[in-house]
Each structure stands twice: as C-alpha cells, then as structure tokens.
Amino acid sequence: PKISIILPVFNAERFLESTLETVLSQTFQDWELIAVDDGSTDRSAQILQRAASTQSRIRVFCHPLRQGAFAARNTGIDHAKGAYIAFLDADDLWHPTKLDAQLSFMSRTGHAFCCTDFEVMDAQENTIGQRFAKPRVDKQQLLLCNTIGTSTVMISRALMQQHRFPALALRQDYALWLNILSHHPECTGLNAALARYRRHPASLSASTWRSALATWAVYKEVPNITWARSIWSYANYVVRTAIKRC
Numbered sequence: 141p142k143i144s145i146i147l148p149v150f151n152a153e154r155f156l157e158s159t160l161e162t163v164l165s166q167t168f169q170d171w172e173l174i175a176v177d178d179g180s181t182d183r184s185a186q187i188l189q190r191a192a193s194t195q196s197r198i199r200v201f202c203h204p205l206r207q208g209a210f211a212a213r214n215t216g217i218d219h220a221k222g223a224y225i226a227f228l229d230a231d232d233l234w235h236p237t238k239l240d241a242q243l244s245f246m247s248r249t250g251h252a253f254c255c256t257d258f259e260v261m262d263a264q265e266n267t268i269g270q271r272f273a274k275p276r277v278d279k280q281q282l283l284l285c286n287t288i289g290t291s292t293v294m295i296s297r298a299l300m301q302q303h304r305f306p307a308l309a310l311r312q313d314y315a316l317w318l319n320i321l322s323h324h325p326e327c328t329g330l331n332a333a334l335a336r337y338r339r340h341p342a343s344l345s346a347s348t349w350r351s352a353l354a355t356w357a358v359y360k361e362v363p364n365i366t367w368a369r370s371i372w373s374y375a376n377y378v379v380r381t382a383i384k385r386c
Contacts, residue, residue, distance in 0.1 A: 141172040141197070143239055144222035144297070148176050148212030152230035153183040155338065160191050162233045168240035171226075173198045174216040179206035184230075210305035210312040217300060225300050227313075231338040232291040233265075238334040242294045251328040252296040253320060258289045259333050263340035271337075273329025279321035283365070283373040286314040288327055291335045293317075299324060306361045310354030315361040322363045352378065 145163060149156065163173055175198065177185045185202055192198040201215055217225065224243065228234065238256075246254050260269035274287050282288070290313040303320050305312045321327065355377050359370040 141222045142170040143168070143172075143224045143226055143243065143294070144216075144220035145171055145173045145226045145228055146176075146213055146216035146220065147173060147228050147230060148178060148209045148216065149180060149184050149188065149230045150178045150206060150209070150212070151180045151182045151184060153180075153187060155231040156184055156187050159228065159230055159233060160187075162236070163228065164195070165236050166234065166239045167237050168243060171197060171239060172220075172222060174219050175200045176212040176215045177202045178209065178212040179203050208307070208309060208312075210307055213312075214304045217304065220297060220300075223297055224294050225297050226294045228291050228335075229337075231340070233261075233336040233338070234291070235334045235336075239294075241332060241334060242330055245330045246294060246296075246328075249328065252299045253324055253327045254294050254330060255288045255327055256292040256330040256335060257333040258292050258335040258337050261336050261338055263338065265336070265338075267336075268339070270333060273331060275329050275331070276326045277321075277329065278326045279318060279362075282314075282318055282321055282327075283359075283362075283369070284376045286311075286317065287329075288313075288317050289335060289337060291337060295320075308354065308357055308361070310350060311358050314355070315358045318358065318362045 175188045177188055188200045192200045201219065226239065242254060242256060255273045257270065257272050259267050260271065261267050271289060277287055303316060306315045308315055356374055359365060359373060
C-alpha cells in the first residue's frame with residue numbers, strides 16, 4: 141500500500157463506524173488501515189473485526205489491557221508497510237479527498253511531514269469552528285502553540301521510523317511533533333479543511349485544565365530545550381489558551 145493509516149481505538153463504538161466509513165469512502169484507495177484496539181470494554185473490537193472480515197486492507201491488533209493512545213499508535217507504526225503514514229483518531233472524520241489531495245501535495249512539493257486545516261465539530265457533527273495549518277512551522281514556532289492536528293498528519297514512513305510517540309497520557313502527539321522537528325526542518329501545511337475533529341465531553345483533550353498540565357509535561361520530552369525556554373513557551377501557551385483555545 142502507498143499509505144498506512146494508523147487508527148488507535150478505545151471504547152469508541154459510538155463513533156467508530158462513521159470513522160471507518162470515511163476511510164472506505166476515500167477517493168484514493170491504495171491504503172491499508174491498521175486499527176489497534178487498546179483494551180476496549182465496549183463493542184469497538186467487534187466492530188473492527190467485522191470491518192476487517194469484509195476488507196482485506198484492514199488489519200486489527202488488540203492490546204489485552206489498556207496501555208494508552210501512545211502505545212496503540214506505536215503498535216500501528218510498527219506494523220505499517222506504506223511509504224507514507226497517516227493518523228486518524230477513532231472519533232474524527234476525513235473528507236473523501238483527504239488522502240488524494242494530501243499525497244498529491246506532498247509528492248509535488250517533496251515534503252516529508254505535512255498537516256492540513258481541519259474543522260471542529262460537536263458530538264452531533266455540527267461544525268463549531270475551524271483550525272488553520274500554518275504554511276510552514278518549525279520547532280521554535282510549534283513550542284508556542286500546537287497547530288498540527290493529529291488526524292490531519294501525513295508523514296513519510298522513512299522519517300517516522302526514527303520516532304515513536306512518548307509515553308504520555310495526553311498530548312503525546314504534540315511531544316512527537318516537537319521531537320520530529322528537533323531533527324527535521326519543518327512541517328508543511330496544506331490549506332484545505334480535509335479532516336473533522338470531534339469535540340465532546342469524553343474526549344481526552346476536552347478538559348482545559350488537564351490539557352494545561354499535559355502541555356507542561358510535553359516540554360520535558362523535547363530534546364535540547366532549556367528550562368528558560370520551557371517557561372517562556374508555557375507562559376505563551378497559557379496566555380493563548382486564555383484568549384483562544386490553543
């Protein structure tokens with residue numbers, strides 16, 4: 141497959157079938173979906189197994205006990221075969237042309253790390269906002285605010301093979317992007333809203349307080365960052381969050 145899609149799943153039965161449908165509906169079809177059930181106690185594993193029984197491109201791996209989203213994503217990366225890796229969370233959605241448009245953009249420009257704009261929706265899929273990807277973002281810029289939506293990311297497997305999600309309960313994606321940008325010059329943004337992020341009370345990032353604590357923990361994972369730079373970055377995050385959710 142050209143693209144490996146990594147889908148971590150934990151107790152996502154309410155939204156999972158809709159998420160799977162947005163993968164199956166992609167205009168670009170040369171993909172594999174690696175779904176990792178992280179010890180779900182609802183019907184998520186059964187939904188995944190049923191989908192895999194009808195689609196050979198879907199592979200399902202199961203953690204007997206919950207290990208966290210970082211571990212589920214890392215398991216998916218370890219089994220990926222595609223030249224590119226895309227990430228999708230189990231309650232998010234993709235536009236039908238997401239893979240097609242992003243792969244074309246990356247192939248045309250030669251960029252190895254790319255994200256896109258995305259819409260924010262509520263649990264009923266009503267659009268409540270939009271986030272815009274910066275045309276280019278480097279490590280110093282990303283330290284001030286995470287503008288990279290996980291379900292919008294596509295990255296070359298050659299670059300991804302050097303990195304894994306750190307063992308953080310929250311914002312492990314932010315920590316990974318910063319680690320990658322410590323070694324890679326930039327993440328390029330495609331200005332098209334090709335994904336939809338679902339905000340609901342059960343989502344891990346729903347609590348501003350928890351996100352604030354998690355953001356401070358992220359800075360401990362970033363290579364070659366001074367204590368003063370950590371304080372400055374966190375202060376910027378707090379101010380930005382107070383004005384507008386970052």
